[in-house]
Amino acid sequence: MPAPLANVPVHLVTGFLGSGKSTLIRRLIEQKPEGERWAVVINEFGRVGIDQAMFAERDDLVVKGLPGGCLCCQLAFVLQASLVNLLHRYRPDRLIIEPSGLGHPAGLLDVLRGEGFDGVLEVRDIIALLDPRRLDDPRSREHETFRDQLSMADGVALTMTDLTTPAQCEAARTWLGEFWPAKRWIAEAPHGELPLFHLLEGREHGKTTAAAPAAHQAARPAVASLVLEDVELREPTPGKPLREEGASLGHATLGWRWHASEVFDLDRLTALLGELPAGLRVKGVLHTADGWKLYNRADGTVSLTDTAWRRDSRLELIGETGSLTAAERLEGKLADCLL
DSSP, rough: OOOOOOEEEEEEEETTSSOOHHHHHHHHHHTOTTTTTTTEEEEEEEOOOGGGGOOOOOOTEEEEEESSTTTTTTTTTHHHHHHHHHHHHHHHHHHHHEOOOOOOHHHHHHHHGGGGGGEEEEBBOOEEEOOGGGSSHHHHHOOOHHHHHHHSSSSEEEEEESSSHHHHHHHHHHTTTTSSSSSSEEEEEGGGGTHHHHHOOBBBBSSSOOOOOOOHHHSSSSSSOOTTTOOOOOOOOOTTTTEEEEEETTTTEEEEETTTTOBBHHHHHHHHHHHOOTEEEEEEEETTTEOOOOOOOETTTTEEEEEOOOOOOOEEEEEEOOOSSOHHHHHHHHHHTOO
């Protein structure tokens, strides 16, 4: 019988929508010490589940996607059950958790430090990501969850610095310098490149945590519902995409999944996505005539890269409540982009 797991290091990688969390985690995995098995839990606010498509399958890595709400409130019970299953089945040497961009660390810490994981998990440095350009919008500085993510962080990685000015980076460092307790480190991470020692040399997170905002507390279910672990999403049929919609915490999501055999014209599709309102977060993994592509748009910046994903095509839009395009109208336009 294997020895009981004890003090498995847990690393939270937080950050607001579009800050580059999945990219940074993928870069950290590329530096993973040989011989270690890592587990990554990815929480997406949207219901479709796209970010796990960024991670290639390998024997020393387990990636678990938990879409459809925030781990800190709506999916707290799901997270607890999933972690028990994951730890028992895969016995990872290290666990990385990526909460939704709207997730609040306080509720997540409550789960990880709960009685069920006492002595099993050890929460290390919380790493928060910050795109310095976001501070140009006063609404970001005033957003409670945005501020709390950074306030509770032990270290901050400045992302998208290849797209920012030196003045914006310096302003971000100055703003972060006003937080107390002071950050253990602030590092630039262009293209998500963060030296691995920031992860491996992290200390146990022991500071007093902030309480989750009232909106998150209200979204947490009072009773645990039955969790069926590792049940696959229903497969779409050709010509009949499956649409998913949701709303909470002042934001709404709209997404689709298409059968893997359906192929998009890449030029028509990217042109259509480019016409969507600028403030929307748009991401997708799509089968196109030019191959399988990962589409990512955040804060007006678009990237298009190859992906090993082959299960189905997925597209998701996230925006403030009332900002999303009419679902039926957009679905018709997306159908016109199929070959």
